[in-house]
Amino acid sequence: MxxxxxxxxxxxxxxxxxxxxxxxxxxxxxxxxxxxxxxxxxxxxxxxxxxxxxxxxxxxxxxxxxxxxxxxxxxxxxxxxxxxxxxxxxxxxxxxxxxxxxxxxxxxxxxxxxxxxxxxxxxxxxxxxxxxxxxxxxxxxxxxxxxxxxxxxxxxxxSSGPYTYELLTYRKKENWGKKRIIDDKSVVEMDRKTFPYTFNNVDGDKQIIAPNTKCPVLYGIRGVNKEILLEAMKMVKCEEKIDRYMIFKTNQGTDAHLRPMKIKDIYPNTGVIVHGVVTEDPKSIRGGAVIFKVCDNTGEISCVAYEPTKGFRDIVRKLKKGDMVGVYGTVREKPFGINLEKLKIVKLAKVYMKDKKCSCGGTLKSKGVKSGYVCNRCKKRVNYNSIKLIEVKRDISEGFYEVPPSARRHLSKPLLLF
Missing domain, CATH: 3.30.70.2200 (Alpha-Beta Plaits)
Structure with missing residues (x-):
């Protein structure tokens, strides 16, 4: 041959x-x-x-x-x-x-x-x-x-599979470098009609299929079915005519860049999947990022959700020490840590708060570790370590979470493909 x-x-x-x-x-x-x-x-x-x-x-x-x-x-x-x-x-x-x-x-x-x-x-x-x-x-x-x-x-x-597809449309040469004008509503409608066979088309009510560079590409639609990609192309409305198009087989949307690793084996500039336990409550740092640490039986590493991940950071903020999680992302060299692409909450830790309600209906006030709590109404005393604990319902559920499409890497597998 x-x-x-x-x-x-x-x-x-x-x-x-x-x-x-x-x-x-x-x-x-x-x-x-x-x-x-x-x-x-x-x-x-x-x-x-x-x-x-x-x-x-x-x-x-x-x-x-x-x-x-x-x-x-x-x-x-x-x-x-x-x-x-x-x-x-x-x-x-x-x-x-x-x-x-x-x-x-x-x-x-x-x-x-x-x-x-x-x-x-x-x-x-x-x-x-x-x-x-x-x-x-x-x-x-x-x-x-x-x-x-x-x-x-x-x-x-x-390269070898798994594969998805991308249909790329190209501009006439006289339009190279000019602003692309694509109807957002048509892309949102296309996304709705082709779900779940296409992905990463929109972020909210905004289209994200067109690049912002001066290259010949007009827009690209990603999906898992060639025929549906061709139908999707017909639904997109824009102010210029397509010069030509091509469907490529691709590893985009497959997580091909990620692999399971133990923390002790992690090194910079690679993609990882780590399962472990959250060792400290998340905290906000400069620039709008949210950081927490996770450990397995080999070590501990920082995990960060940066500002472009938008609402995903709100999920990260709700984590608590003791939660069992899987973190998916790439490893940054400085500061060393995992840039989050996806988060899997495997098991939520139980969180408790002190029940400061006295049996008489009053409120128990802390007087310090030695003096314990005193009711502001009946003056009853309760030993500091004897106060009743009540479980707090977590404002988060076990399951998978991902960054918004606009912050997603080419290779990142969207949850709809899992």
Missing amino acids: RAMFIGIDDTDSRERYCTTYIGTLLMEELEKRYKMDTPKLIRMNPMVKYKTRGNGGISLRVLEENLKDRDIDYIKKTVLKYVEKYSDLEDENTNPGVVFLMEKDYKKNRELLKKYYKKVLYDIVDLDYAKEMVEKVGGEYVCYKKGYGIIGALGSIA
Whole structure:
């Protein structure tokens, strides 16, 4: 079999272009000659500092079984032509990379590629390591400038499920950089009609499907069903006509970046799921964040809900010492701790308050540990440690909680998909 994979990453900048746009143009071009698989848009470790926007690489798969040498040469030349034409090579932070891998080598090295995929999800990968891995699996890479895109290009090729989908629409070139005007009500209505097969479309009554950058993307709709995504696109109203669109297979909304870990094993810039017990009541800190600590049988770590998580912080504030929880999020280096993406309250601790009502109807007033309590009406005395305790009903329930869509990472799995 001489089918092949093509991986591309790091072609865009914060000012222009988009790697998925190159993928879309290449799909249109290559489909004129070859049978093509659904393209992939794969997000990698969101804690990578040198990413442009979402740390996502794309990959294409040519499905022809008997590619001739001239076909392979044509495909490679076409890919490089589009990468060179639609990469922001003038930006110092744009360092494109392209990877070519034949199907037979992909199949022969599947376990190595799975290992690499996990590595780019959980860690900060070195460029030399990526290059070595491309060579080890029999692939070929092309670097532009520093070539950091090699890392994500191979990561996209190497990815494995679970997958969701994203339908991306693109603007006509004359509209690039202009303000996107999309009807919020139409997106809210689309979200209602396509629930639960699409997700992360709205935050309250505001649409969040359109980026705020100068890239060619008009908007993107995420979901679990291709046909429903096509129907959803027809429901969205905007002031400009769509130039083209493409549906990508993606790991967005899967929590692929998170893994269960013991606290003693946690290190910065990775994604974790930790189960433990709250060791202190949450407190508010500067900047509107809320912090608490959780422990397991190996250690203790801080967990933080930052200001962009909005109402999610109100849930966090209601935690109490002794609650059993699962915390989902990425690990910040400074200050060291988990940035919360989701919270699972497994078991609520019982909370008690002192019953300061005397049998006569009066109120028991504290006179200190030695003197205990004295009723303000009948003057009855009650030993400090003998006062009756009554259980306080908690203003929170056991279950899963998540940050609002506007604060959600690309990879974060929304609760509706659980």
